[in-house]
Structures are given as C-alpha cells and as structure tokens.
Amino acid sequence: MKIYSHENQMLHQPKTYFSRGKMRQPQEKPERLIELLKAPKALGLTVITAKDIGIEPILDVHDLGYVDFLKNAYSEWMAVEEDMGEEVQTTIYMPNNNEGLGILAKAAKYQADGSAPIGKYSWTSIYWSAQTALNAAQNLLTQETEQNKIQVCITRPVGHHARKSAAGGFCYLNNAAIIAQYLLKKYNKVAIIDTDMHHGQGIQEIFYDRKDVLYTSVHGSPIDFYPVVAGHEHERGQGEGYGYNFNFPMPHGTDEAGFFDYVDKSLATVELFNPDVIVHVLGFDVYKDDPQAKCHVSTEGFQVLAQKLKELNKPLIVLVEGGYCIEKLNDNFQSFLSGL
Template sequence: MKAVYHPAQRAHDPKHFLSSGAPQPNPEQPARVDALLGALERRGIAPAAPADRGLGPIARVHTAEYLRFLQTIHARWRRIEGASEEVIPNIHPDRRSASYPLSAVGQAGYHQADTACPISAETWGSAYWSAQTALGAADLVLGGARAAYALCRPPGHHAFADLAGGFCFLNNTAIAADHCLRGGRRPAILDVDLHHGNGTQGIFYARGDVLTVSIHADPARYYPFFWGHAQERGEGPGLGANLNLPIPRGTADAGFLDALERGLERIAAFGPDVLVLALGLDAFEGDPFGGLAVTTPGFARIAEAIGRLGLPLVIVQEGGYLCAELGANLESFLSGLPAG
C-alpha cells in the first residue's frame, strides 16, 4: 500500500461550526491527521509527500472565479471593519445564476453553501495541498500501484465546482477521478462517507464519462438535505451515471454491506478500470456525528467487498472525526484490502 500526505494540511484550523442554530467547536480539526498518520505507522506505511502539479488539474474541476475567491477572500474580508476572524457567510443567493457581487460579503454567500466551511488565512494552502495529495495518489495508481491512500485534510466531497460546504473547499475525490480520466483511464467513484457526496455528484451530474455512486445516511432529515436522494440519476449525457443509495439513520454493518453490494454491481456494469474511493470513516457507530452504526470490524468487511472488484484503487480520505477509534477504523479498512 502506498500513501501520500503533505504537512501543510495541518495549518487549516477552523474554530466555528453552526449546527441547528447553535455555535459549536468545529469538528474538522488538525488532530484528525495525527490519528490517521498513527494508523498508517502501525501498518508500516510511510506516506510520501506529493509533488506540486500546480493549479491546472484543480482548475479542470473548479472554476477560475472560485479558485480566485478561495485565494483572496480572507484578506479582503479582514479589511471590513468589525469582520470576524474567519470568513463565514450571512447571505446566500436564491439561485446559482444570480448576478455576481463585487463585495466580499456577497461573494462569500455565493461561494460558501453553509456555515461549516469557515475560511481563515491558512485555508487555501491546506486545501491546495490536500488536492495535491489526492493527485499524488492518483499518479501512483496511474503508474502501476494497485492501491494508494491519500490522507486528505480538509476533506472535499461537499465542494462543488464553485461552492464550498460541509468542511470542504476543493473536491479531492473529483480532482483525482478527473486526473485518472485524463490519464487514459475509465474511473468510477464510490463514496462511503456518512454524508452524501453532493459536490462530487454535482461536478459529474451532466457527464457520462465518470460514474458516481454514494452510500450515505438518508438526507430527507440529514445533511446535506437537498441532494443524495434515490431519484437523482444524472442529467443529459450523465443520465444513469449517478446512483444514490440512501440508508436509514442507525444502519449497521449488515445494512451498509447490502447497499454496498448494489453499488458494486452498478460499478461493475460501468466497466471501469480504476476506482476512486471517497473514504469516510464517519459512518462509524461512535463517530461524533452518530448517523450510522458501522463497527470497526465492519470497515474491514467493506474493504473486502470493494477489493473483490479487482480494480486499482485511489483512496481519498473524506470524513471521520475525532474519537478514540478513528485510527483503528482506518487500520481495519486497510487490513481488509487485498495484499500487494
């Protein structure tokens, strides 16, 4: 198993998180890195630092307008008298086709879907190297590795082409899949995070060249609410290239694995030659979000099922928040993958 990580990902240290109207400490903390690195060390895996491939592979997924926003918004925001330390939106347009404002406050509302993606002076650098980490893992697989793990932080699967949300700024999973596509492969994406990968779905929704499959807690009463429902199948050239498998809150190993088998059947029918896995460990029964009830041994069973596809695997870390078992859950998952 190969792994990739860059220490610049630690710098992003968000302080605030508004949930159901109540301010709380942000759970997407740099300490997540320590738990995940510890799991790699215990398995004898030493991650390599990614090369800097520049903005090009990122800009093939995200708009130039959005990337410029991420790079400059904090400095502009801090010039506002009385502004908060972090960029947190307080107004949103009613549609994506609305006029684009000049003000920092208006642009924050346009490019940030919710209050769970505060931007500090360090956010851009960490998000940039998180994306480069995903690209590094993709390049390892393109170069012949059977599997490569990208320790990406901040995560990415809630980020659309021009919209941050849910702790996510750059969509690492989508960037890795697009990179594989441009490397001559036919990629499929499988998202096993607790939450639906709405940004990933949005990026590929009208495309038929990348299959997107997501297993997640039913969004009817759960984040991200507006996306992730079973009837969402794609549109235009992408019709039929999106599969959502929402499962009830509290679903444990057996129910998750049943949904996974349906997802793997669709992936096999797509005929991919590489699988990009959005690995969320927050489906764990003891995760702070508490939405699903996958056990630590259950992650090994999930990996075993995925491994039976026999596809080269780009593993992109998504959710999974601070709890005593976070590292053990990654170890369990990696132990279930085929050797080699």
C-alpha cells in the same frame, strides 16, 4: 500500496461552525490528521510526502472565480476596516444574482453553508489536500504496476461536498472530482464509490450529465440530514449522464449488515460499469460512535469494506475524508488498511 499526505494540511484550523440554528464546535480539525497518521505508522507502512502537481487540474473542475475566492478571501476579509472576525464566514447565501462586489458578497456567492469558514492558512491546507490526492492519480498515470495498484490519500480538509463553485460541509475543493477528471487523461472510465455518512452532492453535481464518470453513493437518508437537498434514490443523472448516478440512501439507524447490503448494491453497479480505475471516498463517520453517524459500522467493519473494494481487482485510489470520532480514527484506519 502507497500512502500519501502532507504536513501543510494541518494548518487549517476552523474556529466557527454554524449549523441548524446555532454555533457548534468545529469537527473537521487538525487533530484528525494526527490520529489518522498513527495508523500506517503502527502497521509499519511508509507515508509519502505529496509533491506539487500544480493548479491546472483544480481549474479543470472548479471555476476560476471560486478558486480565486478560496485563495484570497482571507486577505480581502482582513482588509475591511470594520472588525469582521477571525475567519471568512457568512450567514448570507446568495449564489445567484450576485455580482460579488465586496468580500461579503463573494462569501455569500461561494460559501454554501456555515460549516466552511476560511482562516489565515486555510488555502494552504485546501491546496495541499488536493495535491495529496493528485499525487496518487499522477502515479497511476505514469507508473501503474501491481505494487502500486492501490493508493491511499490521507486528506483534509475533506472534499466531496465541494461544488464547482461553492464550499460547504467542511469541504472546499472536490478532491474526488479533481482526480477523476485527471485520471481521464489515461483511462476511459472512472467509477467513484462514496461510502461517507453524507451524500457527496458536489461530486454528483459535477458529473451529473456525463457517462465517463460513474458516481455511486451509500449514505444516510438526506431527509433532515446533510446535505438535505440531494442524495435521493431517484436522482439518476441527466442527458447522456442519465443512469450513471446511483444513490443508496440508508434509513437512519441502519445496522452494519444493512450498511453492507447497500455497499454490495453499489459495488454490483460498479462491476456492471466495468471501470478502468476506481476512486473511493472513505468516511469513518459511518462508525457507530461517530457524532455524525446515522448507522452502526464497527471497527472490524472497515476491514471488510476494504476487502470488498480490493476484490474488485481494479486500480484503486482511496481518499480518507469524513470521520469525527477522533479517539477511534487510528483503530478504524488500521482496520481498513489491514483489509487492503
């Protein structure tokens, strides 16, 4: 097993978070990475510093104009003579019929909600989060062996809500989609297994009309719960991608046994697809005491989850994404790593 991260992911420090009618305290913050990094250290595992794979794999998934916005929005925001605040943030959401004339219009075009502000160093962290994921993919493309068949990426900011040209849900670049696309250089079929508390509507959107990437997601019902407009069971894909998108929305309040019932259904679908490689979006926000949780997974449950993934006996890349009960991230991640 190999584990990757990069210290530049610490630089993104959001100060604002607008959700459901009011400002809230940011939850996707650098302290998460500090706690997550304690887990491999406690288990005597080495964390590899990610290297720069380049921008091209990012642009294979995301629109150039959107990536340009993420990279340059802060400097354009600060160049406005009026005091605009410390971060690029908008309450105007107009992705269509918007020519992007001016930074406020660009923010309205490319920020899908109020949870993805852009600060002075955000782009650096966003970029290195994607590079951390890409290091695992690059290693599988060039050096797949039994010793590195399983790879874990400690990534922030998180990614699965990021759409082709929109940030939201604490997400900016869709790491799972980026590495799935990158892995297709060698592999014919990639399966993405998402067990984060929230549906990854960004992944779904990107691969919705394709059959080379299977997307399965176990998540809380999106009825009045983020992302609210996607993640329902009837969303099965379109065109040649029909039947390659599987959502397993859990009723809010689902217990641990119920969670694993849904996980087993997801894994059965993946086994039927018989992928060459698996990408797992791991969310610790399914933990019973997480502020985002609508189910009740225990610390010990993450070890069980890891064992189930390992039993698929496929090359596996794990992306550590959601999880906002900071004081339990270390314990929960140790449990998961022990299962691998």
